[in-house]
Amino acid sequence: MTACATDSAPPDTDDEASDFDPVPDDGKADGLATFNMNNVFPDDLLTNDTAMDASDVQAFLEDSPYGGRSWLADATVGDGSFAEAVVAAAHADHIHPLVLIARMQVESSGVSKHPGATTLEHALGCGCPDGGGCSASYSGLGNQLTCAAHVLRTLYDESEDGSGEWRKGHTKKTLDPKTVTPATNATAALYGYTPWVLVGRGGTWLAWNVTRRFVAHADALGLLH
Helix, strand or coil: CCCCCCCCCCCCCCCCHHHHCCCCCCCCCCCCCCCCCCCCCCHHHHCCCCCCCHHHHHHHHHCCCCCCCCHHHCCEECCEEHHHHHHHHHHHHCCCHHHHHHHHHHHHCCCCCCCCHHHHCCCCCCCCCCCCCCCHHHCCHHHHHHHHHHHHHHHHHHHHCCCCCCCCCCCEECCCCCEECCCCHHHHHHHHHCCCCCCCCCHHHHHHHHHHHHHHHHHHCCCCC
C-alpha cells in the first residue's frame, strides 16, 4: 500500500502553489534545513509521536501555514475531531502527527483547502498501489490516517530490519529515475510511500518541503514538544 503512483506520472495532487516555494532556513536543528535526496528526514522526526497532542494539532489548524484557519479545524472523524484522529493514528504507530498532516497536504492539498468529497476518500493516498486503483477498504478520512501511519511505520520497520525493498544503506532507483541510497530509515520509508524525487516539482521533495514548512510554522507557534 503506497501513495497513488504509476510508472509514467508522479502521484501528487497538491495544487497549492506556495507549497513549491523554498522555506527559509530558520537556523533550527530539525534535520530538514537542506534537501538531500539520500537523507530527507532524520529518524527521530518521523517517529516522534509525542511531539504534539490533540490541542497542539487543533491550534495548528486554527492558525495554519496558509494564512488562516484550515477547514480541518472543524472537521470530525467518527465521534471526535480531526485533530484527535490524527493524534490517535500517530500514537498507534509511533509517527509524528505533523508528518501525517503534511502527507495529506502533499497528496490532496487537504490542509489548505477542502479537496472535495471524492478526493477526500483517499486524502493521504494510502491504499492506492502503484499502477492500480484505490482500495475501498481504506476509504474515508479516518481510515486514511490510520492507513498512512501504519504504512509509514511498516516501511520504517522493514528498513530497520533489512527486509524492505527500500532500506537504509541500500541503493535503489526511484521512478524519476534517480539513484538513491537512503541514509536513514525514515528516508527509506518516504521513498517506499512515494518512489519519486522530483526536486521542485513533487514526490519526496514535496513531502520534505511541505513538512519543513509545517515544522517551522508549528515551532513558531510554540506547539512542538
